[in-house]
Amino acid sequence: MQRIGVFVCHCGSNIAATVDVKKVAEWALKEPGVVHAEDYPYMCSEAGQSKIQAAIKEKNLTGVVVCSCSPRMHETTFREAAERAGINPYMVEIANIREHCSWIHKDMEEATKKAVILMRAAVAKVNLNTPLKPGESRVTKRALVIGGGIAGIQTALDIAEAGYKVDIVEKTPSIGGRMSQLDKTFPTLDCSACILTPKMVEVNKHENVNIYTYSEVEKVSGFVGDFTVDIRKKARSVDMDKCTGCGVCQEKCPSKKTPSEFNRALNTRTAIYTPFAQAIPNVPVIDREACIKFKTGKCGICEKVCQAGAIKYDQEDEIITEKYGAIVVATGFDMIKLDNYDEYAYSQSKDVITSLELERIMNAAGPTKGHLERLSDGKAPKEMVFIQCVGSRCSDDRGKSYCSKICCMYTAKHAMLIRDKYPDVNVTVFYIDVRTPGKNFDEFYRRAVEDYGVNYIKGQVGKVIPQPDGKLLVRGVDLIDNKQILKEADMVVLAAAIEPNKDVRKIATMLTASIDTNNFLTEAHAKLRPVESPTAGIFLSGVCQGPKDIPETVSQAGAAAVKAIGLLAKDKLMTNPCTAKPDELMCNGCSQCANVCPYGAISYEVKEINDHGVRETRRVASVNSALCQGCGACTVTCPSGAMDLQGFSNRQILAEVDAICR
Amino acid sequence: MSIVNSQADKIKEISGSNPLKCMKCGKCSASCPSFNEMDIKPHQFVSYVQNEDIQSLVESKSLWKCLSCFACIERCPRNVQPGKLIDAARQIVVRQKGQDYLKADEIPELIDPETPQQLLVSAFRRYRR
Amino acid sequence: MSIEANEEFKPKIVAFCCNWCSYAGADLAGSSRLGYPADVKIIRVPCSCRVNPMFILRAFEKGADGVILCGCHPGDCHYSTGNFYARRRMTMLFSMLDYIGVENGRTRVEWVSAAEGVKFSTTMNEFVEKIHSLGKNVRLGDLRCRN
């Protein structure tokens, strides 16, 4: 029989305001095995923990139940406290009477009753707990960063600087990401390329960093400290070692009609291309779908003009398998498609553009060489209208429910830059709210209004009406004046919502990292563990976790790196002792459990079994506890119930069921 | 208080729309073809219901200027659908005896030989009980 | 079942939640103060695939009026594939319970992610309401081999 202590936490008033904690402790004493019960305002505090430790020693407790917040919060705290007092940490169970009780119920009597039942279930479980000992697993001292934008670059640099090897996997032909497409950055109006390219160069030449561009993660297996990843290095059709980056092939390539991804399809590129001048690596790829040689077999001009002999039409995709201790996701974002917003005439007029397209137009390396002009007729605009929140903050099913966070600031930036460079252009911004929480952000926005005379109108636009003369009639509302406004504009810029990169779902599935309804990766704790995924060993960097601007992205990238470094710095990890364990006397050796094990942790051996004196040689299951992650799939598949899960055994769960239904 | 309350609730019930979802972006008013004819603008309709000032709404000219063209309903990013609120207010008026906006005796002078039946039928539906 | 009887009826509802998604979703419902009836009691399991049909039958035999299993969305299982097996097992079990005449509303599977506090709360509210409409579970308790 266990000697159990029950400790009921008030959590200040978080629990005590709704649950009669004294009564829970009182009732606990009536439960079988319970020899001690008390309540305390903050069980997780030093003093609270001491109370638990004192009781363990004084009353010779063998098991502990803490009625408190979610085990996801403080299970470890209490288990460690118990361990310090000399009992096995796995003899501690938590009854979640905060998140699952006091916070969701209003009626004190009802909540107290429920808390008592949750306490009983935990006591019933602890009565059946057995001491468990964690195993150890090794840590591969290498990190993988998925995505080579500013988030991925920063994370990789920070990990590399700490002395660990890092691989970056980037899907496109060059690292640089979205930031490389930007012209200037807020709130200081730095040139984006000027601050990004040095980082790109640095990461490229760092001895600890290895970059796979034009590559994708194909398969992930293993677990924290010991991931095995297959990376598909797509055929570049160009030998990276031989290419000198002279660019002649691109000049001579006759296939010039492919929309340029880098320039948001505002102009075209050749079939053999580097996305932009500062690309790293400065080695082109052949887009096989556009290449005449690949389509018809004729052409081969690039091969002829390449003096280095770097063109390799027969190059094939390569699969690289590598082991990693930690994985950082930095897959970034894209703008939403505007198919659902035809009232803004995006698909009907070339002069209605997105903000990212405007970035390319404003950029000296962009389709108009940095001249602000209408894409329809090349004329300089006189009136420009910016529309905010296109697809952000929507609760219909057309857009996204969240605020994209960066639009207010980049629109102020665009407005300011245009007014600065083209003082005769009038700029009007239709906004719902201007959101500027950030250092020097509101000042920046105010400068746009006060120093640059940008006309901010509070109200949305209902429709953009292309006119026969090529102008755009913008029908909006001024909510302050309570007037409908008809404004003739030459260009309209839409602040389209941002959304996580399309590939993130696939990647999250491979990593078994959870993802929210908007396809942002979920953090382990919204406030306290914002750069970790709930899946151990997976870290989050940049917009893949939620909308962010550059400074925030860089901070988070650094934070993710620190978390990864903290993991890589360990030589060994304690493994979860809640693993599956077969009862060899009962095992039939039928292999059903091995069929459902996702980790290949179950094997079979033929061995001599001594069943109460009867010796028999037969086939039985055996679990590799270093591989087993404790999901329990095998336990249910096992027809005889020979396979059980330590820490969540059949008897323990049934005891909880019985306690709840009592 | 209770009467006012029940009228606001009635409007919410008839319209099936929740004015609390409004984020006050004004896209309804920016889309409304009758905006200039209205004394209470579509986006204000939402606030009036929120604030339970139903008396102003039932006395408003706007009730009879709304075209039910569904532009605000189509474009509202928050699913508030001001057009439905306006129609609900109109229903409250026309459901009261003698409150019809269109009287039978004024019809002859409003129509011409080409007036389609559809026009009369529609106007009757919107304006009368 | 009369309305009066319904008012007194306090159903016993067991919710099995996987540790990674649904239990966290329930925590989020809690920290967001999204209420649901106290009749629901949650048992934490590592994965939906840990839930043996025996557990559910046991709950019913012990007097539960409804049992719900929540796990990660298909494809998002922390252990990659656990919920796929759980899905087949539960489909089979529910079908069998339906076959022997237990109202099929008494069992439910819902996929709730760690970010779906709202869904967790809505699901539990719906489920409790459903159990209320079905009333007390008498059938499974009575299904005996011997009279």
Next chain:
Amino acid sequence: MKYSYYPGCTLKNKAKDLDAYARASARALGFELEEIENWQCCGGVYPLGSDEIASKLSSVRALNEAKEKGQDLVTLCSACHHVIKRVNDDMKNVEDIRTKANNYMQLDEPYAGETKVLHFLEVLRDEIGFDKLKEKVVNPLTGKKIGAYYGCLLLRPGKILEFDNPENPKILEDFIRAIGAEPVIYPYRNECCGGYISLKEKDMAKNMCNNIVDSADGFGAEMLITACPLCMYNLKKSTDEKLPVKYFTELLAEALGVKEEVDKA
């Protein structure tokens, strides 16, 4: 192919010829419109109130008759289409309305939105196909620059009507191409003409219609077509016919070479 057909009030009275053009065209294209027996007026506008039941019953009757015949229900007028399609959606998805309406109707088998509601244009697009229509055209309207006027009721709310992209539709333009003419796209094609408001607020309607016609004119349209008799009336009446306004069935009949036989009859 046989469809149940709901002609609606205007097309059976003031605009009989437009209905006749549609039927003749249907015959030429190889399908038949079987008029619902004893159909009642749809009411012209969809009752928005969630508590409106009685005003939806005429639509339910028509829908149920089509269901009993196992036919899809075809409409020709945008207003009828709008009302019937939305009532059908209510019957399918809104339990309260479905229950109450069925209680009133006392049908042998309750109606729950089973019937598929098609606008005549949808039949042309989805069932016949504009390519096929093009092949059947004998008098292509070559060279004619036509602006399509959609109005509100065919398109909005897009989620329920599911007719076309509500902000950038193309079905009428495709239709215009199919009959050999050239579509003129202008931004006011889905702005309201004023609808029923033209009865009492003639100035408002005038203003709106002029915006539409001016916009179409500005983009070079020589003619407008509509799929709603009220839009047609408003556009004609309120703009002194700056541009000719026709119903799409008239042009269809003309292109298919059946207009004369209708006009003679």
Next chain:
Amino acid sequence: MQELIARAKELLADGTVARVIGWKAGDLPYNPEPAYFEKEEDFDDFVYNSFCGANLSKLMIEACKLEGKTLVCLKPCDTYSFNQLLTEHRVDRDKAYIIGVGCKGKLDIERIKKQGIKGIKSIKGAEITDDAETLTIDTLYGEKTCAFKDAMLERCHVCKGKEHKIYDEIIGESKDTKDAERFAEVEKIEAMSPEEKFAFFQKELSKCIRCNACRNACPACSCRKCVFDSTKFDSQQKANVDSFEEKMFHIIRAFHVAGRCTDCGECSRVCPQGIPLHLFNRKFIKDIDELYGEYQAGEEVVERGPLTSYTFEDAEPGIVAERG
């Protein structure tokens, strides 16, 4: 039968096999039972006739642990069970010598008795060589007749076919006796209201005396130690466990063999109370066929059964409520 005996003796004599598993005559003309034959004289009792319904494949689990090969007589439907046992590594193919014995349908004495035929002394027409359509039964009260078909076991009416799925040699001819829809009974129950369903099963299951005959006969229910006999699923309150088992026994049993049950029908055949236990198993088979694609356990040796595999698009458990 004589050919079978001769061949078995031959294989014993030349040392190919160390023993034979077959059927020996019982004390009544209609109750032969499974038996081991190791010496030539043992064969005096050997019998193979239409009352040899017992599925011998399960006996191979223990036989495979013995020295030398074991000859086992398997009817076509029994071979499915053997394959399933092979799938689950419960038997060793190398230690089995399978003679596929011919089968033209097996008889259910209860069905004969139900027709009012009592005091049975002998039955003609049940010998396997006969192609008799009619059984001639000599009773204390004179000679009675009964159509062979009317006396067949339920499972023979939904015969899986005359092919042996695994064998070393075949002796005797087989016949496909299927004359009913396999899922007809299940569908009939599915169509009932919940109240009717419950009443039906409550009535049937109330007859159960927990004799464990079904569990012992079932070739899929072959665990070394049954979950019902272990403490793995009990909590501290041992007293409650009995009633849990009592109430849920048949559901749990059926679930444990779901995806593995070959539908051999032994459970119903051996039930002394005549409970149609196969209706549970067959419901699972029907669901599996409908939801995850047609699957016949034991058709061949496979790695994964339907409950140890999945597809991304599998139906959600809610389908149970949706399909009504």
